[in-house]
Amino acid sequence: MTQRAHGSFPRGQDTTIEGSGRNAVDELILAKLHNRFGLFDQDGDGRVTKADYDAIAERLAEAAGQAPDSATARKLRAEYDAGWARMAAELGRGMDAELDEDEFATAWYGVSRETDFGTAVLPVVEAVMTAMDTDGDQHLQAAEFTRWLAAYGVPADAAATAFTRLDRDGDGRISHDELAQAFHEYFTGTDPDLPGNWLYGPLPRYTPSPPHTVPPHTAP
Numbered sequence: 411m412t413q414r415a416h417g418s419f420p421r422g423q424d425t426t427i428e429g430s431g432r433n434a435v436d437e438l439i440l441a442k443l444h445n446r447f448g449l450f451d452q453d454g455d456g457r458v459t460k461a462d463y464d465a466i467a468e469r470l471a472e473a474a475g476q477a478p479d480s481a482t483a484r485k486l487r488a489e490y491d492a493g494w495a496r497m498a499a500e501l502g503r504g505m506d507a508e509l510d511e512d513e514f515a516t517a518w519y520g521v522s523r524e525t526d527f528g529t530a531v532l533p534v535v536e537a538v539m540t541a542m543d544t545d546g547d548q549h550l551q552a553a554e555f556t557r558w559l560a561a562y563g564v565p566a567d568a569a570a571t572a573f574t575r576l577d578r579d580g581d582g583r584i585s586h587d588e589l590a591q592a593f594h595e596y597f598t599g600t601d602p603d604l605p606g607n608w609l610y611g612p613l614p615r616y617t618p619s620p621p622h623t624v625p626p627h628t629a630p
């Protein structure tokens with residue numbers, strides 16, 4: 411059985427955790443991490459495993475028009491392998507871990523805060539940019555960006571809306587810096603108006619589960 415992380419979600423040092431002290435700032439980050447869980451748990455079984463990471467890497471390579479044995483596909487697999495290893499390690503688990511939604515959010519929260527952002531996330535930005543910039547102009551055009559999000563199952567109209575938010579300078583394409591800033595805001599940003607909140611399309615409202623109560627232990 412997996413260890414339940416429910417009720418133990420880590421919070422920033424200046425925020426409260428338990429009981430009634432849920433913090434709106436935390437809820438926004440939670441909403442984004444839970445949204446990300448939905449993107450990774452493609453089969454909807456409520457668990458994210460290394461197989462899901464492998465599948466995402468494979469779909470991204472496909473979306474980029476890259477053969478499975480191409481250098482780009484191998485780079486994607488390597489980055490997603492490393493990403494999964496960081497997630498599992500954050501929870502003290504092995505590569506065969508099965509993370510439920512709370513655990514997934516907890517691990518990402520820890521990774522994005524405790525690890526240097528450049529170490530944890532920038533390689534993913536690089537891998538995505540390298541793979542999806544199919545015309546090689548060092549930017550993601552709307553079509554390239556839409557293909558990227560389609561690999562996660564995000565509909566084209568949602569991707570189009572996201573694109574207009576992330577293209578901050580309005581030049582019709584997303585630069586490396588614009589993508590990196592979006593990733594940074596998605597994982598660490600606490601302002602609901604940040605463009606980076608739209609990294610994976612519109613953000614569904616996250617309704618936190620009620621505080622977890624453990625019934626007193628009684629002998630059977």
Ligand SMILES: [Ca+2]
Nearest residue numbers: 543547549551
């Ligand atoms: Ca391009």
Ligand SMILES: [Ca+2]
Nearest residue numbers: 577581583584
């Ligand atoms: Ca731009």
